[in-house]
Amino acid sequence: MRVSELVAxxxxxxxTVKYYLREGLLMPGAxxxxxxxxxxxxxxxxxxxxxxxxxxxxxxxxIRTIVGLVDHPADTVFDTLGRALAALPPYxxxxxxxxxDYPRARAVLERLGQVYEPSYPxxxxxxxxxxxxxxxxxxxxxxxxxxxxxxxxxxxxxDLELMPTDSVESAVEYAVLGTAIYEPVLAAxxxxxxxxxGAAAFAGRAxxxxxxxxxxDQS
Amino acid sequence: MRVSELVAxxxxxxxTVKYYLREGLLMPGAxxxxxxxxxxxxxxxxxxxxxxxxxxxxxxxxIRTIVGLVDHPADTVFDTLGRALAALPPYxxxxxxxxxDYPRARAVLERLGQVYEPSYPxxxxxxxxxxxxxxxxxxxxxxxxxxxxxxxxxxxxxDLELMPTDSVESAVEYAVLGTAIYEPVLAAxxxxxxxxxGAAAFAGRAxxxxxxxxxxDQS
Numbered sequence: 309m310r311v312s313e314l315v316a317x318x319x320x321x322x323x324t325v326k327y328y329l330r331e332g333l334l335m336p337g338a339x340x341x342x343x344x345x346x347x348x349x350x351x352x353x354x355x356x357x358x359x360x361x362x363x364x365x366x367x368x369x370x371i372r373t374i375v376g377l378v379d380h381p382a383d384t385v386f387d388t389l390g391r392a393l394a395a396l397p398p399y400x401x402x403x404x405x406x407x408x409d410y411p412r413a414r415a416v417l418e419r420l421g422q423v424y425e426p427s428y429p430x431x432x433x434x435x436x437x438x439x440x441x442x443x444x445x446x447x448x449x450x451x452x453x454x455x456x457x458x459x460x461x462x463x464x465x466x467d468l469e470l471m472p473t474d475s476v477e478s479a480v481e482y483a484v485l486g487t488a489i490y491e492p493v494l495a496a497x498x499x500x501x502x503x504x505x506g507a508a509a510f511a512g513r514a515x516x517x518x519x520x521x522x523x524x525d526q527s
Numbered sequence: 528m529r530v531s532e533l534v535a536x537x538x539x540x541x542x543t544v545k546y547y548l549r550e551g552l553l554m555p556g557a558x559x560x561x562x563x564x565x566x567x568x569x570x571x572x573x574x575x576x577x578x579x580x581x582x583x584x585x586x587x588x589x590i591r592t593i594v595g596l597v598d599h600p601a602d603t604v605f606d607t608l609g610r611a612l613a614a615l616p617p618y619x620x621x622x623x624x625x626x627x628d629y630p631r632a633r634a635v636l637e638r639l640g641q642v643y644e645p646s647y648p649x650x651x652x653x654x655x656x657x658x659x660x661x662x663x664x665x666x667x668x669x670x671x672x673x674x675x676x677x678x679x680x681x682x683x684x685x686d687l688e689l690m691p692t693d694s695v696e697s698a699v700e701y702a703v704l705g706t707a708i709y710e711p712v713l714a715a716x717x718x719x720x721x722x723x724x725g726a727a728a729f730a731g732r733a734x735x736x737x738x739x740x741x742x743x744d745q746s
Contacts, residue, residue, distance in 0.1 A: 364663075384732060386732075393722075425722065434716070437709075456712075463674065468724050492656035496632075498686075510608075
């Protein structure tokens with residue numbers, strides 16, 4: 309297809325397509341004359357990926373990292389996916405590559421006996437989140453951690469089971485977008501589960517006759 | 528204590544304390560002379576609450592809503608907590624009170640058989656999140672939903688079990704801050720579980736010898 313058709317099919321404006329070509333995010337088309345090029349399915353797919361990554365909040369530099377990994381995967385699947393996932397927000401305040409101490413995150417991960425890469429931003433993210441929980445007076449306890457970790461593992465397992473493995477592009481795309489895009493879904497489902505459980509536990513009760521909520525055993 | 532001590536204990540600057548007093552977010556102290564007032568533990572606690580709510584991204588108007596519910600709870604516990612939780616971000620793009628159609632969120636909630644209040648922002652939030660998942664080509668499936676919902680329910684149950692019930696303030700504070708503050712913790716734990724499961728499933732494998740990842744049964 310001509311570039312005009314690529315614009316129509318992808319919904320990405322011509323100026324943006326040209327910009328992605330210049331920046332090397334979009335691979336060049338096959339030259340069909342001195343001034344024209346042919347584009348195909350891979351270009352449509354790449355534009356959809358760039359659009360989706362921008363939609364989950366990735367700046368251009370991070371999109372470049374991910375597109376680069378699709379085109380040139382690291383030696384192992386684990387490294388490729390790990391580097392791609394490290395491009396997701398939130399971004400740590402400190403410089404890339406610098407690793408802090410992260411005592412809370414380390415304690416949690418050691419307690420869970422999980423393998424982790426200390427330099428990935430998610431460790432700093434966990435540390436910040438645990439520190440924030442402490443600051444507001446609701447620190448992580450062993451009891452809460454045990455339940456959270458068990459259920460989060462169940463969620464992570466189905467995430468990996470459903471990962472397509474037909475191509476590097478599919479796998480990277482699924483890992484990055486699936487991780488980012490399902491975080492707000494899971495957050496909303498948790499709030500709605502609170503509502504549903506609370507509706508039964510607190511039915512018609514005022515704060516005056518407040519006692520310990522009934523345990524709901526509908527899981 | 529004098530206002531200067533309140534400033535020292537709370538870590539909130541004097542100008543901000545005065546602003547909260549004027550805005551009615553902080554209750555007045557007991558007048559001890561024509562120009563002085565005495566403050567106590569309730570003032571320290573209220574300032575900590577305001578600070579924590581601002582820290583999870585609530586604008587002043589929403590903080591006012593929550594503080595108002597602490598001081599004047601609704602008729603039922605469920606309504607009080609529901610209204611307080613509805614003050615949490617993310618905020619829907621449409622006007623307050625206006626309810627959209629939310630077909631994806633409704634289908635999910637009906638499938639799960641959950642009680643929900645259609646006017647609360649979390650329904651719009653779920654709809655947006657599900658639409659975004661569709662847009663990037665990883666739509667919610669029944670298989671994924673069944674696993675997600677079961678595990679999210681387990682998480683929501685421990686959240687409610689651990690809720691303090693000694694006062695309206697404690698309950699509202701826990702519900703709002705605990706909901707908001709543990710979302711990034713859960714998101715980070717999920718990413719780290721992916722890493723741990725992936726490390727075992729993909730150990731040393733390159734994309735060339737890529738096959739379906741082994742199912743991890745360590746839950």
